[in-house]
Amino acid sequence: MSSEGLQTQSSGEISVSKRTKTKNKQRWVDRFQVLFLSVLAILILLPIFYMISMSFRTRREIMMDPLGLPSSLLIENYQKVAEAMNYGTSIFNTIFITASVIVLVSILSSLAAYPLARIRHKLSTWLYILLTLGLVIPPFAGLTPLYLFMRDLGLLNSYLGLIIAYTTLNLPLGVFFYTSFMKSVPIELEEAARLDGASYLKTYWYVVLPLLRPITGTLGLFITLTVWNDIVYPLLFVTDDSKYTIMVAVVRFLGTYSIDPTQLFPAAVLASAPLLILFMLLQKQVVSGITAGAVK
Structure with a gap:
């Protein structure tokens, strides 16, 4: 194989390697973004869920377990x-x-x-x-x-x-x-x-x-x-x-x-x-x- 052919093959392998590294890097960036947005969504939704959950509980349930779930949906509140x-x-x-x-x-x-x-x-x-x-x-x-x-x-x-x-x-x-x-x-x-x-x-x-x-x-x-x-x-x-x-x-x-x-x-x-x-x-x-x- 000629030297020109070897150089072409080598440059092609380097190009493929760079593309692979770029894809892997982008994949990790995407995963981090999904993880970050998921954590942010949970932090935003938790207070809303807690507010709705507490609204259906009795005073006794809240005093006994402030972070618990309602035993029943108390519409009277x-x-x-x-x-x-x-x-x-x-x-x-x-x-x-x-x-x-x-x-x-x-x-x-x-x-x-x-x-x-x-x-x-x-x-x-x-x-x-x-x-x-x-x-x-x-x-x-x-x-x-x-x-x-x-x-x-x-x-x-x-x-x-x-x-x-x-x-x-x-x-x-x-x-x-x-x-x-x-x-x-x-x-x-x-x-x-x-x-x-x-x-x-x-x-x-x-x-x-x-x-x-x-x-x-x-x-x-x-x-x-x-x-x-x-x-x-x-x-x-x-x-x-x-x-x-x-x-x-x-x-x-x-x-x-x-x-x-x-x-x-x-x-x-x-x-x-x-x-x-x-x-x-x-x-x-x-x-x-x-x-x-x-x-x-």
Whole structure:
């Protein structure tokens, strides 16, 4: 065999060896990723499983074995808690306020983000920075002036007052989301619409707005989590029990010196179940919204 043939065979064997090593390395990386994600999923699911398990147990079972499984599914816990926390009214209040805030924030912040993303000027940059400063300012810093504003307008103890408060809180996030996304949308689509005689408003409504659906779903989830988990604004701006949100109803089961687990855990399950269901239904939209704008 010639020297050239030996060199070719040797280089081929080296190439095969490198590919084999690369495949083995990638296989170990994949296994590690699967193991890591499995452990992470278990750590996330364990508290949820524990909460649901505890919600079906009696006080005696919990005292005897805090980490045990329920001997039977005690539905009475849920019946008593749902009646005590006025579950139907609390859920309605939370859904109504959340939906109203999502609609208002989506409309107002997208209208503000459209010129900020399209007009290339120093003033636009400064306005964008000014509007998004709300993301770094703690919400508690504006509670006092916001309360005085609501009091002067007579909006305390009303749905409208809570909706305005949450809309104000989430507007900077909406402007940030929409401006970042609109900058990744090709401007040629809008130019084609204007060549066809469409005004800026029609271009926004018929061309830009439909493209915002993925990012609107993600923004809506963030707003939902903010409104759903908050207890400060309802306790500050509302005094009527019939207008409280679901999380305020849950907090009421926290005693000053003791906690009844047969009430607290079912209340926590009832409060978090709608959020879990919503996330499972909108999971694809949320993921597409998070990745939207990453590639032009």
